[in-house]
Amino acid sequence: MPNNKHRTAICHEGTYYIAMLVVLFVAVLLSNANLLMALAGMLCGPLLIGWRLLVISMRRLDVRRTVPRGVSAGDLLVVDVALTNGRRRMSSWAVAAEDQFRQENKSGRRHTIRPTIYYSHVPSGQTRHQVYRGRLLERGRYVFGPIKVSTRFPFGLFRRTIVFRDTDTLTVYPRLGRLTRVWTARHHEAFEGIQRRQQQYRRSSGDYYGVREWQSGDSLRWIHWRSSARQGNLIVRQFEPHRNRDVVVLVDLWQPLKPDTEALQNVELAVSFAATVVADICRKGGSDLSVGIGEADPKLTQGPVSAGLLEGTMERLALATAASDDHLPKLLETALATVEGTAEIVLVTTRPVDLTDRQRFGSLWDDPVRSAIAGRIRLVDTSRSDLTELFQVE
């Protein structure tokens, strides 16, 4: 803890106490009363000895914060703060730890939240855990720290503060909503046709990817006789389960130069919808997923669905910002240049978009392959009032 900063300040009570002491000493000097002098001397004790005890009681204290890696906006966040008293003999009393955090891209007192935790007693050599809870409503990356640990023990005349400069980050993912049956039904409609076509190309219920020992219940048709002869055991072939259709989710976060409340809400709805779709796809599994966000230099996050992909995508969505520039053409161009023709493309946008606008999306319609794909893009406009038919968020 070399960077930890120590500071001792006098409190209001301490100021009053010193004022009272000064008055008493003046009275003593004027009166020459010895017992009054003794009493005044005794009153110096709480001031000086109390200060010393205060300093000692803050030695070898350590604080550790445990923050989850991520949490969805609006969900309960529980942060554990552990205070360890590393001294061998002396307890600490009445220690307060004030944590603070803010969004990474925002600074200043106005954007900082300061929850405080109070430890009434931390015995020597022990650790006490306390938690503070709350809900973060804005997605993004939050920076936690530093933590100020302070106490006024034993008399409240001084406050000693140690600033622990350890920082943590937390990503607040977009709030997840619920996809309605309408959306699910439409998704299945689009998917089933493709699946039927894919069945024709596959010889069994999935792609062959390896062998394993025979187990009770395995079909005899799966036995790989050559490997069985070589191993002396029955060996069966393994096939990947059915694959779902690959999905491309494109997010166009446009907002006017001076966005009103409605525009801001549209952005959040778009991000939330995209995140919900991505989470749904990842939950179902069996497909490749590509996610692109409208930016000056748009990039696609893609791969077979997995927890890692979900986390990465959520992180991107959490940090995505809206802009008044029109990045949609470039986003579509990037996406269509990368994805397979069979993938389902979902474009989530915050504004009405006419994909047939050849002037705006010229590169899309000039290429027949791309124009065929573009024809299958499913457009979700979050500014439309009928969004609730597809998606609901609470």
Place this chain on the structure above:
Amino acid sequence: MYLNRLLAINMATLATLGTLLLGMAQENMILPLVMLLAAALSVWLNDISGRFRLNRRVANAGMLVALYFSLVLVFGPGQADLAIYFANLLACVQIILLFVQKDTRVWWHLALLSLVQVSVATTYSQSMLFGSLLVAYLFLGISTMALIFLRQERSHYRLASRTLSFAGLSVSSAVREKQDWVRLLKIALITGVSGPLSLFLTYGESPRKGRSAAPPPTPNAGSGRWPLAGQVSTFTSSAAGAGSSAGFGWELWFRLAAVTAWTLLLAALVFVAVPRTGFRLPLIGPVRWEGGRSGVRRSVGFTDSVRLGELGSVIQDPEKVLDIQLTNYRSGAPYPVDGEIYLRGAVLTRYEEGNWGHDQLSGYFVSSPQRLSQLPSDDGLVRQEIKIELMDRTEVFCVWPPVFLPETKLIFLDELKQTVRHSSRSRLTFILGTTAFLDGKQAQFIPANGRVDVDGQRLLSIQNELPNLVREANTWIDDSGVPESDPIARARVLESQFRDSGGFEYRLGGVDREYGIDPIEDFIGNSRVGHCEYFSTALTLMLRSQNIPSRMIVGYKSVDYDAARSSFVVRQWDAHTWVEAYISPDQIRALGELPVPPNWDWQHGGWLRLDPTPAAPETTGIAAFVEGVGNWRDWITSVWQDYVIGMDSGRQREMVYEPLTAALRFGAGSLVDPDWWKGLFRELTRLPARCREFLAEGRWFSWRGGLIAMILAALLCAAYHCIRLLVRLVAARLTGSAAGGMRRQRARIRFYLRLEAVLKRHGLTRMPSQTQREFAARAARRMDQSADAGPLADLPDQVTDAFYQVRFGATVLDNRQAEQVEQALRRLEASDGW
């Protein structure tokens, strides 16, 4: 709850002790008794049970009424003592505040009031008991301050934990009170009427509340399709465990005791270091700044009058009075002395009903200061260098007869009282000569240095009839057969009867003398026990009864000779009285040959010193222990009187500043003095050898001492455990920290109460003898027997586990655990039919 009760008891004790100190100052115990009663009642009725509380208006009215009566007493007839009335008023205000609903402000006010009370009391009472109680008050004050602080912190953070914090608002600011200007105006108005008392009145302020738990509304709150629009992120702080008794164990009290000890040390430093200005505060009124000693105790130290028949022990005070260095005047070499020396302070000649005093008539002793120039020779002249410590007396205690040398300054001979005095009140070194030494001993019989008038019969006067004393003297003289012509032998016979016969006993403790008769008659006739004043008085009066002129001398007798410095150290406990018998020139001539040093002249007769006081009997066993304790008590009392109460600028300079300066000078000088370093090195090299010698002598260990130490340690240990048990029992009773407190603590874990309520609905009630786990097991067995409730049989155990974790593990359930407990309880509450 625990903290509040602890604080209430502490504060009640503090208030009572503070008022007791004030009562000691006023020598009136009514107010302390009233405070004791009020404090006890307030703890029980207000702080513990809450059955009786004064509301704001009644409390304010009570304080104003107390103020009114105080003013009436101050401005009414009779002598007003503002400080005492003020302190009594504060006691009344304290009593009222003890019965109001207490918040942090009231607690601090109570502590402040008590402090002001004690501050006033310190300017009045100066007894040692007061000082001892002041130390106890210090510990109580320190612990009260700590408890008030802990309560304040806990209240603050518990309030904070119930307040939402959000961006731009910290917990501190969340619970900060807004400035109430109307309240300030009220305070200003009341201050104009009631003065400083307005500090302790209440002005209708609401209990401290933080800002609204809800964050400030934003213009977009609740509108639009995005559900989180217009809301802000909020967090709740945590102060879990702030209501428990954790942290109030022995360690806290040990720390506070350590703070008290260090504070006492610091106070001592401040006390001796802060300079005394010598001013007197005129506002305090008739304050006895110098204080007085206890009526039944008096110091054996020097006084220029003697009063027999007083009760009480005589204090053995080891305080140094002076040291006297004796050197040969001619050669300047140290003059070795064999035996004790007697230093005269005052001469007492007039005895009446137990009192010795001076005859106020002049011309009784005709003498003048003997000067060096008047001596025929300086042969045998001894120079006495007397360093007298700071005292409130002007006598220069010296070996008699004094000779004024050329270097003698600032002293003069008081002819009336036959003593040497100085004219300075600070510590001084006085130089005198004396011709009293002969062959290394202070002579018992020395020439008178002036004419002695015995014609007026004053040195032969007895004043009252003392039949026992005279009869006894006659008997002793008759038995001895010494003729009247040999007064010295007769005097020695009487002296020997007191000192050597074994019929008399020396004792410093008080003796209960018979009322109505002269104490010396009682001493001779009834109780032959007493201290030196009795023996000297008896001998003086017996000598007078035998027609031998005599007088009593008060001074010091010292045997504490430091050969290295050729000086005697004289302490207060060396104070002594002895007798001088006058032998006329004719009687001296009749005695024949006498030593005739060159400076001795018998033309005016001589004075024979007689010391009739027997040696103190050796005390053993318990008596010795009691005496030792008594000596320690005397010593402490003496230190208290001399260095606490009697500390003034002069003593401070003598005791602190000058030694400190000298030590610094010596230290600075030693650092550059090679001889000092060599000496130090030499001493260090000798140290191991000295240690070996010490250990080889076997004096470092005593079986008797070890046994006593072990017994004492065992007794202390037993006493500690008994007191601890007693304190715990009382504390449990008063603070509810034991069984009752645990029950209340349990009651606060509401989820477990819900479990008990659910199970009670199904006819399951926990027995007092059952633990929570046993109860859960019983419930599970019962539920297993039911088809409907069978799947739920694990739930009571699950809730009970959480209960144990919270109740005994002092931990907080995290979100997941809390949710599980909630789900379990809901399932149990929803279940039916078993």
